[in-house]
Amino acid sequence: MPEATVARLPLYLRSLLEAQHANAATISSERLAELAGVNAAKVRKDLSYLGSYGTRGVGYDVEYLLFQMSRELGLTQDWPVAIVGLGNLGQALANYMGFGDRGFPIVALCDADPRVVGTEVHGVVVRHVEDLPVIAAAHGISIGIIATPASAAQDVADRLVAAGVSSILNFAPTVLSVPEEVSIRKVDLAVELQILSFYQQRRSGGPKLPPLDIPVGVED
Amino acid sequence: MPEATVARLPLYLRSLLEAQHANAATISSERLAELAGVNAAKVRKDLSYLGSYGTRGVGYDVEYLLFQMSRELGLTQDWPVAIVGLGNLGQALANYMGFGDRGFPIVALCDADPRVVGTEVHGVVVRHVEDLPVIAAAHGISIGIIATPASAAQDVADRLVAAGVSSILNFAPTVLSVPEEVSIRKVDLAVELQILSFYQQRRSGGPKLPPLDIPVGVED
Numbered sequence: 001m002p003e004a005t006v007a008r009l010p011l012y013l014r015s016l017l018e019a020q021h022a023n024a025a026t027i028s029s030e031r032l033a034e035l036a037g038v039n040a041a042k043v044r045k046d047l048s049y050l051g052s053y054g055t056r057g058v059g060y061d062v063e064y065l066l067f068q069m070s071r072e073l074g075l076t077q078d079w080p081v082a083i084v085g086l087g088n089l090g091q092a093l094a095n096y097m098g099f100g101d102r103g104f105p106i107v108a109l110c111d112a113d114p115r116v117v118g119t120e121v122h123g124v125v126v127r128h129v130e131d132l133p134v135i136a137a138a139h140g141i142s143i144g145i146i147a148t149p150a151s152a153a154q155d156v157a158d159r160l161v162a163a164g165v166s167s168i169l170n171f172a173p174t175v176l177s178v179p180e181e182v183s184i185r186k187v188d189l190a191v192e193l194q195i196l197s198f199y200q201q202r203r204s205g206g207p208k209l210p211p212l213d214i215p216v217g218v219e220d
Numbered sequence: 221m222p223e224a225t226v227a228r229l230p231l232y233l234r235s236l237l238e239a240q241h242a243n244a245a246t247i248s249s250e251r252l253a254e255l256a257g258v259n260a261a262k263v264r265k266d267l268s269y270l271g272s273y274g275t276r277g278v279g280y281d282v283e284y285l286l287f288q289m290s291r292e293l294g295l296t297q298d299w300p301v302a303i304v305g306l307g308n309l310g311q312a313l314a315n316y317m318g319f320g321d322r323g324f325p326i327v328a329l330c331d332a333d334p335r336v337v338g339t340e341v342h343g344v345v346v347r348h349v350e351d352l353p354v355i356a357a358a359h360g361i362s363i364g365i366i367a368t369p370a371s372a373a374q375d376v377a378d379r380l381v382a383a384g385v386s387s388i389l390n391f392a393p394t395v396l397s398v399p400e401e402v403s404i405r406k407v408d409l410a411v412e413l414q415i416l417s418f419y420q421q422r423r424s425g426g427p428k429l430p431p432l433d434i435p436v437g438v439e440d
Contacts, residue, residue, distance in 0.1 A: 006418050010411040014393050018370075037395040073414045074421030081413075092312030104413045142420050143413065150238075166423060167416040169409075173234050175257040183419040185412045189389075191230040192405045193301075193324045193363065194293045196387040198226050199403040200362050201294030203386060 005046045011036040012046070013069045019062050028059035075103050082108035082141045082165070084156045085148030086116050086126055089171055093147055094121045107139045112152070129159060136163035143167040150174035157184075225266045231256040232266070233289045239282050248279035295323050302328035302361045302385070304376045305368030306336050306346055309391055313367055314341045327359045332372070349379060356383035363387045370394035377404075 015035035019027045029047075033040040047053070047060070050068050054060040070076055081104050083090050090109075093099075099106055109121055110129045117128045127135055135141065144160040146153050146168060153172035160168055161182055168184045170176055173191075178184050201207060235255035239247045249267075253260040267273070267280070270288050274280040290296055301324050303310050310329070313319075319326055329341055330349045337348045347355055355361065364380040366373050366388060373392035380388060381402055388404045390396055393411075398404050421427060 007411075007415055009418065010408070010414040013414070014408075014411075018394070035395060071427045072418065074417035074427070075414065076427065079413075079417050079420060088316050089318060092316050096308050096312050098309060098410065099413065102410050102413070103417070104410075143416055167420045169412055169416060174238070175235075175255060181423070183416055185416055187407065187409065187412060188230070188234075189407065190318065190322050190324075191227075191234075192389055192407060193299075193319065193322070194230040194233070194295065195227055196363055196389060196403055196405055197294035197299050197323070198229065198292065200299060200387045203401070207291040207294070207296065 001049045005049055008036065008038060008042075008046055009069060009073055011038070012043070013066070013073060013075075016062055016066045016069060020066060024062055026055075026059045027062050027065075029054060032060070078103050078105055079142040079167075080105055080107045080139050081143045081145060082106075082110060082132075082135060082139070082160075083145045083147055084110045084129060084132075084160070085146060085152070085172075086111045086113075086119075086121060087147065087149070090145075090147035091121055093145060093171075094124065104143065108135045108141060110135065129156065132159050132163040136160075136165055141165050143169060146170045146172050146176075148172055221269045225269055228256065228258060228262075228266055229289060229293055231258070232263070233286070233293060233295075236282055236286045236289060240286060244282050246275075246279045247282050247285075249274060252280070298323050298325055299362040299387075300325055300327045300359050301363045301365060302326075302330060302352075302355060302359070302380075303365045303367055304330045304349060304352075304380070305366060305372070305392075306331045306333075306339075306341060307367065307369070310365075310367035311341055313365060313391075314344065324363065328355045328361060330355065349376065352379050352383040356380075356385055361385050363389060366390045366392050366396075368392055 015032055018035055029040045029043045033043045050072055052060060052065060052068060083094055083106060086109055094106060094109055109124050109126045110132060111117055111126050112129045117126050119126050144165040146156050148156050150172045153174050154176055157168060157176045157178055161178055166182045170184060170186045173188050176184060235252055238255055249260045249263045253263045270292055272280060272285055272288060303314055303326060306329055314326060314329055329344050329346045330352060331337055331346050332349045337346050339346050364385040366376050368376050370392045373394050374396055377388060377396045377398055381398055386402045390404060390406045393408050
């Protein structure tokens with residue numbers, strides 16, 4: 001299955017849950033496309049990878065497609081999560097209950113700061129990052145969330161991989177190297193805000209500062 | 221400038237900050253590509269949109285490129301942010317200080333729940349969402365962050381747009397309709413986790429449940 005298709009499956013899942021919530025028994029590819037924010041031809045192509053082709057004039061069976069999608073995405077079981085780095089962002093993530101509700105219970109927290117180790121966040125005691133191999137084995141950690149500063153992130157990624165964790169969600173603003181068999185996804189909230197400020201500035205008439213008087217890299 | 225290029229500018233910015241931190245005066249497109257996690261030809265093409273071409277055998281001037289990048293992204297000024305929805309996620313975002321440090325001060329918080337309105341989060345008093353037009357005008361809100369449940373998100377988006385906010389960062393797990401001139405970006409943490417669980421499950425040998433005994437949509 002192409003990576004781009006995999007990345008759209010969660011959007012279809014969410015859209016199907018909306019349709020189910022509205023008591024729809026079937027859904028057309030056009031409606032599903034609208035809810036997911038993609039085009040209908042892409043929906044049909046993506047769903048064909050699941051072996052789902054819909055019925056002409058009827059569409060797809062919502063319940064069955066939901067089941068297929070959940071199973072394909074591995075959501076018929078829980079995937080225990082460890083958060084490493086309990087600064088502002090890590091604490092926010094540990095306190096956010098949206099993960100556990102969706103099959104990603106946060107079962108372990110780690111930090112390197114002795115002032116943080118031993119404290120409790122949302123009912124979980126923070127352990128030292130050196131204990132990761134023991135923690136990962138004891139809790140069957142599937143996914144490691146890195147919420148450290150950029151400077152510590154590669155070391156933490158290496159520790160997670162060494163502890164046998166093969167899925168990583170990285171919130172640290174840096175690019176990490178991991179072995180090919182490890183999956184890594186990246187969330188950088190500042191990047192999203194900076195993209196918005198680019199367009200915001202365009203709308204308000206462009207940069208406010210005059211160009212620097214440097215003879216290379218002149219703006220057009 | 222192509223949208224894909226705009227989306228990569230923040231990655232170059234971050235990479236240039238790393239290079240600056242390491243006291244590099246110049247940087248090659250190869251090194252910048254490595255730090256940003258893209259290929260070198262793409263880096264050169266992207267930077268050419270800024271009018272930056274580097275010097276053969278020397279590369280790009282780090283300080284000047286940083287200045288150009290910051291200016292292009294609108295980071296030479298602050299963009300005041302309002303968060304709407306002070307549930308778990310909204311509170312976590314309001315408490316996360318990483319935004320203000322990077323030019324996106326959170327100056328206003330709104331909610332529709334009378335039990336939440338009037339409380340204080342991280343030093344900011346939560347206002348009623350109906351006050352958005354007044355708040356947006358008073359604080360010059362540039363960016364609205366939607367952290368409500370999916371069911372409330374479209375109404376909040378409409379209110380933000382009506383209040384003159386033209387950049388939206390949406391954390392609610394739903395697709396929103398906004399006028400063409402409004403920029404909208406989306407962050408869905410569950411999507412990232414679900415993509416990871418897809419690959420995690422593949423690695424561990426595929427779905428655990430047997431196929432349902434339904435004659436349509438058979439798995440291969």
